[in-house]
Amino acid sequence: MISSHLPILLVVVPLIAAPVMVILRSGAAAWVLAIAVSWAALAISGALFVQVAGGGHVSYFLGSWPAPWGIEYRVDVVNAYLALLVGVVAAVVSVYSPRSVLAEIEPGRRYLFYTMYALCLSGLLGIAVTGDAFNLFVFLEISSLSSYVLIALGRDRRALMAAYQYLILGTIGATFYVIGVGMLYLATGTLNLADMAARLAGVSEPRAVLAALAFITVGVSLKLALFPLHLWLPNAYAYAPSAVTAFLAATATKVSVYVLLRYYYSVFGGSTVFHALPMGEILLVFSLAAMFIASTIAIFQENVKRMFAYSSVAQIGYITLGVALASMTGLTAGLVHVFNHALTKGALFLLLGGIALRAGAMRFGSIGGIGRVMPLTCFGIVLGGLSLIGVPATVGFVSKWYLVQAALERGSPWIAFAVVASSLLALVYVWRFIEVAYFREPDARVSALREAPASMLVPAWALIAACIYFGIDTDLTLGGAAAAAWELIRGPQ
Amino acid sequence: MTFASHYGYWVTIFLAIAGLYIVVARGNLVKKLVGLSIFQTSVYLLYIAPGKLIGGTAPIVADGFQVYSNPLPHVLILTAIVVGIATLALGLALVVRIKEAYGSIEEDEILAAERGD
Amino acid sequence: MMAVATVAIVVQRNLFAVVVLAGAYSFLMATVLVALDAPDVAMTEASVGAGISTVLLLGALHLTQGMEMKPLHRPILPLGVAVVTGLLLAYGTLGLPAYYDPQAPIHTHVVPRYLEQGLEETGVPNIVTAVLASYRGYDTLGETTVVFTAGVGVVALLRRLRRRDGKGGR
Amino acid sequence: MKDYLVLRVVAKILIAFMLLFALYVQFHGDFGPGGGFQAGVISAAAVIFYAIIYGLPAARAVVPDWLVETMLAAGVLLYALVGVAGILLGGNYLDYFVLGADPVAGQHRGIFWVELGVLITVAGVMLKIFYVFAGRGSEEEPPS
Numbered sequence: 073m074i075s076s077h078l079p080i081l082l083v084v085v086p087l088i089a090a091p092v093m094v095i096l097r098s099g100a101a102a103w104v105l106a107i108a109v110s111w112a113a114l115a116i117s118g119a120l121f122v123q124v125a126g127g128g129h130v131s132y133f134l135g136s137w138p139a140p141w142g143i144e145y146r147v148d149v150v151n152a153y154l155a156l157l158v159g160v161v162a163a164v165v166s167v168y169s170p171r172s173v174l175a176e177i178e179p180g181r182r183y184l185f186y187t188m189y190a191l192c193l194s195g196l197l198g199i200a201v202t203g204d205a206f207n208l209f210v211f212l213e214i215s216s217l218s219s220y221v222l223i224a225l226g227r228d229r230r231a232l233m234a235a236y237q238y239l240i241l242g243t244i245g246a247t248f249y250v251i252g253v254g255m256l257y258l259a260t261g262t263l264n265l266a267d268m269a270a271r272l273a274g275v276s277e278p279r280a281v282l283a284a285l286a287f288i289t290v291g292v293s294l295k296l297a298l299f300p301l302h303l304w305l306p307n308a309y310a311y312a313p314s315a316v317t318a319f320l321a322a323t324a325t326k327v328s329v330y331v332l333l334r335y336y337y338s339v340f341g342g343s344t345v346f347h348a349l350p351m352g353e354i355l356l357v358f359s360l361a362a363m364f365i366a367s368t369i370a371i372f373q374e375n376v377k378r379m380f381a382y383s384s385v386a387q388i389g390y391i392t393l394g395v396a397l398a399s400m401t402g403l404t405a406g407l408v409h410v411f412n413h414a415l416t417k418g419a420l421f422l423l424l425g426g427i428a429l430r431a432g433a434m435r436f437g438s439i440g441g442i443g444r445v446m447p448l449t450c451f452g453i454v455l456g457g458l459s460l461i462g463v464p465a466t467v468g469f470v471s472k473w474y475l476v477q478a479a480l481e482r483g484s485p486w487i488a489f490a491v492v493a494s495s496l497l498a499l500v501y502v503w504r505f506i507e508v509a510y511f512r513e514p515d516a517r518v519s520a521l522r523e524a525p526a527s528m529l530v531p532a533w534a535l536i537a538a539c540i541y542f543g544i545d546t547d548l549t550l551g552g553a554a555a556a557a558w559e560l561i562r563g564p565q
Numbered sequence: 566m567t568f569a570s571h572y573g574y575w576v577t578i579f580l581a582i583a584g585l586y587i588v589v590a591r592g593n594l595v596k597k598l599v600g601l602s603i604f605q606t607s608v609y610l611l612y613i614a615p616g617k618l619i620g621g622t623a624p625i626v627a628d629g630f631q632v633y634s635n636p637l638p639h640v641l642i643l644t645a646i647v648v649g650i651a652t653l654a655l656g657l658a659l660v661v662r663i664k665e666a667y668g669s670i671e672e673d674e675i676l677a678a679e680r681g682d
Numbered sequence: 683m684m685a686v687a688t689v690a691i692v693v694q695r696n697l698f699a700v701v702v703l704a705g706a707y708s709f710l711m712a713t714v715l716v717a718l719d720a721p722d723v724a725m726t727e728a729s730v731g732a733g734i735s736t737v738l739l740l741g742a743l744h745l746t747q748g749m750e751m752k753p754l755h756r757p758i759l760p761l762g763v764a765v766v767t768g769l770l771l772a773y774g775t776l777g778l779p780a781y782y783d784p785q786a787p788i789h790t791h792v793v794p795r796y797l798e799q800g801l802e803e804t805g806v807p808n809i810v811t812a813v814l815a816s817y818r819g820y821d822t823l824g825e826t827t828v829v830f831t832a833g834v835g836v837v838a839l840l841r842r843l844r845r846r847d848g849k850g851g852r
Numbered sequence: 853m854k855d856y857l858v859l860r861v862v863a864k865i866l867i868a869f870m871l872l873f874a875l876y877v878q879f880h881g882d883f884g885p886g887g888g889f890q891a892g893v894i895s896a897a898a899v900i901f902y903a904i905i906y907g908l909p910a911a912r913a914v915v916p917d918w919l920v921e922t923m924l925a926a927g928v929l930l931y932a933l934v935g936v937a938g939i940l941l942g943g944n945y946l947d948y949f950v951l952g953a954d955p956v957a958g959q960h961r962g963i964f965w966v967e968l969g970v971l972i973t974v975a976g977v978m979l980k981i982f983y984v985f986a987g988r989g990s991e992e993e994p995p996s
Contacts, residue, residue, distance in 0.1 A: 577775070578771045582764045582765060585763065587691065589764065595746065599704050615788065623721050625808045626807045640818055643825075644824075653738060653739075654832050655835050657741075660746060
């Protein structure tokens, strides 16, 4: 019986946990609940993935109203892949969180912090599994509002301004999305994504549909921080609490990528978007710009966390590059990089949280020689950095290998060259960290530091280990990504 | 597809432009939020205006009425209004905290202060 | 009228006046919504737009400051962004079905069932309530959660704790 | 405003009417415009009115902080649990058909509880936001 309710339980379990945390008003109880719902989300999304891995989809009608009159949850392998990713990251971050929360959040706010975390998780999972355009907006807002608060809870006062800027840009993005959905609704009369796709074929006047495509693209691009709409991201990531940065960096932008793909392939249709329209070329330009410009900016950052935040903008460029190539290989590369980058960046930000806890500072100037006093943390960061560069036997290599192949398939060796060349920029900024951490003499303050606590190291290293493992054994990640890409490309059934 | 039959949309468009302009151009954090609200309100009309039918009435089923305006956009916009006020409340809470932390609610002054951090 | 209020909001630099104008703007919007046969939405817009947001804005201004500085930059880029958005909207809406066209997709698809069978299926004559609470009840759960999120968020941000460690810093 | 006797007496009567009106909006939502959200706003407004006339501490004595904070969580919880009840009774999530003897009765019951959930959360949140904004700058919030 329970297996037929998995799609809704995935979202509702964290949603119910949130008010319970407020009623209990205890930081410790809230943390226990947060761990419970995160692992429940992992288990449920895993079970869902198994259900749909062979193809096909699971439909769940809320309130037993048939679609398109009611709201439908529609899970195919693409949704399940994303939900599984969110589940994995949530499970790891929830274990990691207590030490960093203890250090960064005042006691009276801790249960509120976990409430927001549960809501954010629920919102992201809700976006990932819904089959209804407006319901997607509602859950987008749940995840957005909670992430604004989570970011603002950072210790630095700049976290407040970062959260405010994210609130403004995020709301503009969401409003653009609603305008796009409104046009699609006025043109087709339905809000159900599958129904919309079917009825769009019968719409004779293409202008509203084109405008809707533009509005949804811009709106979602704001949320996924596609260059040059990334302005909110560096500060938000740099000044948010450590656990929040890791969680959001690994999930929020990735879920937005999913939304874009879902609209491109399952609503508008891949051939319309990429063959009849120059969307592929437009995305290509912005992706390449992201890869080079954001990486270059990253090199000149003084704050380590901010440097890796800019690196995220660049890495999002690789994902959208895969999308822009609009082929089976390209899409697989993009989707596998969604997973791989989530693992890598999640691990990196978790490890940086260890430095924040011990050193209390993230500037290059004040962590010289830290590699000698926090060897495990820093070695983990180096391994994660290698994955960012794309060294063989890391997940980053797998993504780039497929990107290069997709570029060559398309007959554009210069794109393949650009992928490799931009990796050199990643090498430069990762080297900067290595140089500061290992080749500088630690001053008295740094020498007095201790290694990060095991409760933080173990989850972070679990992700680093995953980065290496999935860099060698690619069956699961590539298999999932390829199945998802195939599901998207063959279009609605 | 005549120009005149779409005049209602022009109000939406004007409000969207004005709202977006306030958000992007103004440096005052409170005024930005007001602009954001106006931008969001423009969407209400986009959804609701086309739902009306001539000779129609509010969608409350009663004897003697056959034509009703479209209820679905009403529901969606009720949700959108609530989301809008939730965002505004959160935004204002942030502004209050920013004022306490920086002593200003002007973007230029705050960015200048951040450079000094 | 709404256009006048909007222009006044753009020009006015006294923030209290802006708030009052925004309240007036919301009332005008509510009037328009009544004219469009959307009483539920009008009622909500009046209570939220003119009521709650005005109170909240005034409360926030009381805690911050009342005047806006003269903008330093020439507003060409923002104007460009806004106008491009407007043009895109105009382009899109011109492709949409005309107003008051009973054959438009929004009147022929999905909605007929609500209007024809809503009373029978849910026992509620106000179809807006029926759709809100039943057909699309899950959206309303989401909406309630959004309100809850905002409420808890405001508490998390503004709660006074007995021991505050100041601005934090690095 | 604590010295105006007339105002204080009138306010008491008005507040009673406001709460009554909120209930009307809540239960009349099936037939006319209105529903949980609007009713929640009105009942919160009644308490806010009380706070303006009699002062924030007086309002806090009538509707204390812990109650408001519980309210804002309880509403969402109620709504979400109505959905779970649907599952437990053999339907889908938020399935009201299974909640009553016949489908329409079930729908009625479902909509009633769900709207009540909305009312509680909305009233709680509005009041809480008012308390927090108004309490800022004047006095310390009681420790939780």
